[in-house]
Amino acid sequence: MLPEQVDLAGGRGDCHTPASAWRALDSDHTTGPLRPPLVATSEADTPLPAGADHRSVYRSNxxxxxxxxxxxxxxxxxxxxGELEVVRRRWDADPASYxxxxxxxxxxxxxxxATARVRDPExxxxxxxxxxxxxxxxxDARRPGEDYRECARRAVREATGIAARLDDLTAVHVHVAEDPFxxxxxxxxxxxxxxxxxxxxxxxxxxxDGVTAADWFRPDDLPADLLYEDLRPAVPDVR
Structure with missing residues (x-):
């Protein structure tokens, strides 16, 4: 698992996140708020010892x-x-996927x-x-040079042919890949x-392409087989 605290230097911006955000990954599915201010310490790249597998160390870094x-x-x-919902889900990745x-x-x-929860006037x-x-x-997954909002708009357009106007960021889902080693x-x-x-x-x-069905669903008529159950409360009850 990750160290007690991780250094986030080298990423975007000067803010940092606490190790508690990562310790939650010990559970299969956790939900919690993300709040500033955020602090952390260091996780350095692995040095290359004599006789090491260069490719393995490269992947580790x-x-x-x-x-x-x-x-x-x-x-x-x-x-x-400010405060933002973060949902963490673990999945067992094979070594190649990792x-x-x-x-x-x-x-x-x-x-x-990015994903978009598009609602009509009803x-x-x-x-x-x-x-x-x-x-x-x-x-969909982001493409090189694409920001998260561009990704969400493209995903809706390619999957449904509908141009979407994005409003608020409502949550962040962090899918955590773990391998058997x-x-x-x-x-x-x-x-x-x-x-x-x-x-x-x-x-x-x-x-x-790749989409077999696309439709609008009322809150009281959502499909039984949803990818994530948190899609259910995401729709306001308009009855």
Missing amino acids: AAARLRRHVGALLSDLAAEH DALAEAFEAFDVVGG GRLLLVRRADGPWADPG DRPPLPDPALVFEATPQRGGAPTPVPG
């Missing part, structure tokens, strides 16, 4: 930089938005993604389904935005 980067992101968001996450950040300086929520998977709010967990953040259709009304969604 990339993972450390990724954790510092995500910690700085959470700090920036706390400073900008390495890919660290190496993609090192190569392209990009991590995480309070219905826009959901999409991929293949036979559960229903979810439209979202007890390497430190890797955080992969997804920012969750509230949104409305850009042109107003309730445009008819047109499923995009």
Whole structure:
């Protein structure tokens, strides 16, 4: 697991996040607020000892930089938005997926993604389904050079054909990758935005590539198979 405190130097901004934000990763699914002010100490890159596996040490250092980067992101968001809901979920990553996450950040300086909870004037929520998977709010991973808001707007447009107007940032979901070799967990953040259709009304969604269904759902008629149960209270009851 991560050290008691982690240094977030080298990320964006001058703010830092406490180790308590990372200790919560010991549970499978935790929810809690993120509040400023934030402080921390140091987690340095691993030195290269004689005879070491250069690629293994490279990955370890990339993972450390990724954790510092995500910690700085959470700090920036706390400073900008004040108290903010953070949902942490663990997933058991195979070694290849774990390495890919660290190496993609090192190569392209990009991590995480964004989703948008788009509501029409009646309070219905826009959901999409991929293949036979559960229903979810439209979202995607960030592309190089893309910020989180651009990612959320693109995800809605590509999945449903609807142009979305983003409002407030409502939560941050931190998906934590753990591998079977007890390497430190890797955080992969997804920012969750509230949104409305850009042109107003309730445009008819047109499923995009990889999306098998897209539709508007009332609070009292949400699908049983939701990707995350916290989608249910995300829709106000307009009855």
